Amino acid sequence: MSPPVTRRTMLAFATAVVAGPAMATPVEVAAEIAKVTRGTVLKPGQVKLDLAQMVENGNAVGVTVSAEPPAGTRVASLHLFAEQNPNPEVFHATIGPAGLPRLATRIRLATSQQVIAVAVMEDGTCWSDAVTVMVTLAACLE
Amino acid sequence: MRVLLNVPKQVKRGEAIEVKVLISHPMENGQRRDESGQVVPRQIINAFRATYNGIEVLRLALHPAIAANPFLSFAARAEASGPIELFWEDDAGVKQTETAVVEVV
Numbered sequence: 483m484s485p486p487v488t489r490r491t492m493l494a495f496a497t498a499v500v501a502g503p504a505m506a507t508p509v510e511v512a513a514e515i516a517k518v519t520r521g522t523v524l525k526p527g528q529v530k531l532d533l534a535q536m537v538e539n540g541n542a543v544g545v546t547v548s549a550e551p552p553a554g555t556r557v558a559s560l561h562l563f564a565e566q567n568p569n570p571e572v573f574h575a576t577i578g579p580a581g582l583p584r585l586a587t588r589i590r591l592a593t594s595q596q597v598i599a600v601a602v603m604e605d606g607t608c609w610s611d612a613v614t615v616m617v618t619l620a621a622c623l624e
Numbered sequence: 625m626r627v628l629l630n631v632p633k634q635v636k637r638g639e640a641i642e643v644k645v646l647i648s649h650p651m652e653n654g655q656r657r658d659e660s661g662q663v664v665p666r667q668i669i670n671a672f673r674a675t676y677n678g679i680e681v682l683r684l685a686l687h688p689a690i691a692a693n694p695f696l697s698f699a700a701r702a703e704a705s706g707p708i709e710l711f712w713e714d715d716a717g718v719k720q721t722e723t724a725v726v727e728v729v
Contacts, residue, residue: 542691564689568655572689578680582640585682586697590653590689 511563511570511598518561518574518600519608528552528609529560529601540591540617547575548584549601549609557583559602566595591617625649631708631724640699641726643674643681643708653688669694669714676726677706702728 515524532546549557560583562572567590577583583601591597598612626648635641647669654666672684681700700708710722 546697567689568653569687569689571687573687574685576680576683578675578682580676580679580700580703581674581681582699582701584699585684586695588691588695590691 508565511565514563514570515561515598515600515610518559518602522606522608524600524608524610526610528603529599529611531562531597531599531611531613533597533613533615535613536616536618537591538618540593540620542588543591543615543617544586544588545597546584546586547599547601551583551603552605552607555603555605555607557601558604560585561600561602562589563598563600564589564591564595565598567592572597591615591620593617593620625718625720627720627722629710629722629724631726634727634729635702637702637704637728639702641676641702641708642697642699643710643724644695644697645710645722646693646695647712647720648693649714651688651690651692651694655688667715669712672696672710672712674698674700674711675709676700677704681708702726704728 529549537543547560547562549560551557557577559577560575563570564572572589575585594616596612596614598610601609628646630644632641649669652664652667656664658664666688668688670686672686674681682698705726705728708724708726713719
């Protein structure tokens with residue numbers, strides 16, 4: 483026989499359900515970033531993340547990621563992460579031999595948070611840029 | 625999927641070919657619930673690729689954080705006249721291709 487449904491179990495259940503949209507933890511974000519950098523230390527610079535610091539609508543936020551490779555190498559890939567989204571990965575872009583190292587798109591932001599761009603160069607060095615964004619109307623919840 | 629593709633008709637050699645594409649797609653993020661409380665399954669464009677004269681410009685892995693009706697803007701260095709080809713696929717396995725021809729002068 484299953485245990486009786488008490489007020490306590492109901493409350494525990496309700497809290498678990500209402501606890502709401504999953505959010506990535508900083509550890510998960512670091513793990514996702516480590517996957518693309520293969521553990522290389524991230525240095526600031528060489529990559530630029532263009533993103534408004536105040537946005538009204540988190541459902542469509544314009545971003546541009548561009549990179550400037552150091553002399554003697556080229557940009558292999560660009561990556562974007564949103565720390566507090568349910569899934570912190572936004573995109574992974576491999577730059578082909580015919581491409582220029584920049585990409586603009588529109589993204590969803592679940593809440594005010596830090597957005598991180600990472601550029602991986604062909605020589606294996608990894609660079610990053612971060613912008614902290616205030617979001618008035620969050621995405622994902624409507 | 626309806627598509628708006630903007631590629632310049634003519635570009636000078638060595639300059640950037642700016643490619644802008646807007647794809648009509650709900651990009652269902654898999655987090656929303658419908659009226660009955662059921663999770664609406666994820667349905668997004670998850671892969672995108674662009675080539676210029678058959679050479680790769682960009683290969684993208686996309687995640688649910690890309691806004692509905694995805695807009696992408698990127699560039700290739702103009703070398704010779706030829707096609708810019710775009711390929712993408714969504715979670716339902718629907719594939720689409722778009723082509724625009726650029727004249728390099």
